Amino acid sequence: MRRVRYYEYGGPEVLTVEDVEPPVPRAGRVLVRAEAIGVNFVDTRFRRGPGRGGIFQRPLPGRPTGDVVGTVTAVGPGADPKLIGRRVATLAEDAYAEYVVAEASWLADVPAGLDPGDASMLAMTGPVALRILRAAQMSTGDTVLVHAAAGGVGHLAVQLAKLLGAGTVIGTARSSRKLDFVRAVGADVAVDYARPDWPEEVRAAAPRGVDVVLDAVGGSVLRSSLGLLAPFGRAVVYGAATGDLEQIPVAELFALRSVTGFNLTAWRREAPDQARRETDELAGLFASGRLRTTVHVRLPLAEAATAHEIMDARSHLGRVLLLPHR
Known part of the structure; x- marks a missing residue:
């Protein structure tokens, strides 16, 4: 072979x-x-x-x-x-x-x-996209910020956030072509996070802050995202594509914000039955055409x-x- x-x-x-x-x-x-x-x-x-x-x-x-x-x-x-x-x-x-x-x-x-x-x-990408939303305790009507929303996990997370009842989904990407794609898969707002003023664009779309941030970019993107969280807002970090794991500024968390890390292997080890149920749930969503x-x-x-x-x-x-x- x-x-x-x-x-x-x-x-x-x-x-x-x-x-x-x-x-x-x-x-x-x-x-x-x-x-x-x-x-x-x-x-x-x-x-x-x-x-x-x-x-x-x-x-x-x-x-x-x-x-x-x-x-x-x-x-x-x-x-x-x-x-x-x-x-x-x-x-x-x-x-x-x-x-x-x-x-x-x-x-x-x-x-x-x-x-x-x-x-x-169904192997990894879908379970990650679903679980990071649930790890963030996303509720109906929440504003959700999805970074790298044109990628494998990101474009599923946008769709799943909508299916789970998000009020507004903001997706970030790095080119006009990707921004068009992010909107096409369901994001209400698409923001180019290569622009230095991208946080201001998010604030314009969510003046009261975002409830959920999903981030696998890390570095300055994560740091800026923490400042965009509303009171009781939750960030879930599931990767660091930049390779830059900056220390999380604790002062940002005093404004009633929280950060959770996620790893699929650890999740399956600690909650295997629920992990299997969620994979079956995703299979049903794909089979019905609700998730693509x-x-x-x-x-x-x-x-x-x-x-x-x-x-x-x-x-x-x-x-x-x-x-x-x-």
């Missing part, structure tokens, strides 16, 4: 396509014949290397993660043989491959007929470097997919 790894840190060109034997699932794991692989931005950061004081540290050889959709073809010891033949979605390491090993306990069943783009969101994924591009596995170039340039709208058997 073919897979993609990298053996040195650097640009997309370090991604190497190689021929290897298919992996054998260990205890509690399954082998999945991959139909589609959702590319995640964080892996472009790991590929570049840790750098000086960087938070994105992963040893070589690099095994990119991904949101894999496919069919279970084999199970390891202790895994249910009835899983064989099931179409599933899963977050996996060494995901850029024709066959992928995944944990049997965190397979998401894919509803019949669901498009690979939508199905890929925009797929920016579908590329053959051999063009993984092109996928990373797109992610590095942040030119994508929604999801970037690799198709291993194309």
